[in-house]
Amino acid sequence: MFGSILDVLESLVLDTRSTDERAKAMGYLRACQTFEVAFMLHLMRDILAITNELNKCLQKKEQDTANAMLLVEVAKKRLQKLRKEEWESLIAKISAFYIKYDILIPRFNDPYVSSLRSRRKPADCTVLHHYRVDVFCKIIDWQIQELNECFDEETTYLLHGISCLNPINSFSSFDIRKIMRMAELYPDDFDEFSMGTLENQLASYIIDVRDVDERFYDLRGLCDLSKRLVQTKKHSNYPLVFLLVKLALLLPVATASVERAFSAMKFIKNDLRSRMNDEFFSGCLVPYVEKNVFDSISNDTIIKTFQDMKPRRVQL
DSSP states (O other): HHHHHHHHHHHHHHHHHOOOHHHHHHHHHHHHHHHHHHHHHHHHHHHHHHHHHHHHTSSSSSSSSHHHHHHHHHHHHHHHHHHHOOOHHHHHHHHHHHHTTOOOOOOOTSOOOOSSSSSTTTOOSHHHHHIIIIIIIIHHHHHHHHHHHTTOOHHHHHHHHHHHHHHHHHHTTOOOHHHHHHHHHHHTTOOHHHHHHHHHHHHHHIIIIIIGEEEEEGGOOOHHHHHHHHTHHHHHHHHHHHHHHHHHHHHHGSSSHHHHHHHHHEEEEEEEEOOHHHHHHHHHHHHHTTTTHHHHHHHHHHHHHHTTTTTOOSSS
């Protein structure tokens, strides 16, 4: 891929007629053949590879919270390992890359001179210090800090509690201790007295739905669980547990699927269709978001459904 990019840029330098375009192409070509760009590309590739599984897990429509939290820890440990142990291996890979594409390798013991500062000013550090400390370690530290901020202690307790409420695999993830920690994050809903009652309800609830009532054996998620609790009238037997389930169901407003829906809004409700009413807007947005579902529906089925909505003079 990198070689193809160089070939395209070289072709632009030779063939383009515009002076401005030729100057831009020459600038891009020189930048691509610098040590700094190649180093950043390799570092970025390694970091994105480490966080790839976590990113894909978080973007799934039906998120596996328990596995997502494990992948957060995996990503942080791999980033720490990259920072402490894999500098030499990274430099070895980059050196082979430089030799392949005839990129000049700087001497790491030379003073580092930034392209953004005057060469007359004395260098503050060596090339090795700049790339290892100011770039390599700092970028990894930023990534770890970002993960820690996004998944802080309270968020971790919350997500673990949600995963423990999930009925998949016959409530195999159920853990009263983690669910109680989740409840502590809602002091307005669970006071000191309610916490004791909740713990007792959870102990009875898990025996009821996992070991006694067979109607809870085939559940696929929290939505199915909430419906089944209402259908079996158990939401009145375990009101505090049902409240926790409802609170857990409110959280997907921040998940990737909902974020994608909001991103789709700008394509549906644009300047030419800025006065759409809610019903028409919803009718346009749902097929756009749920493309996989609507792709499986034939045009004849859609036409028939539309025809049956009300009597029409013309047969579609």
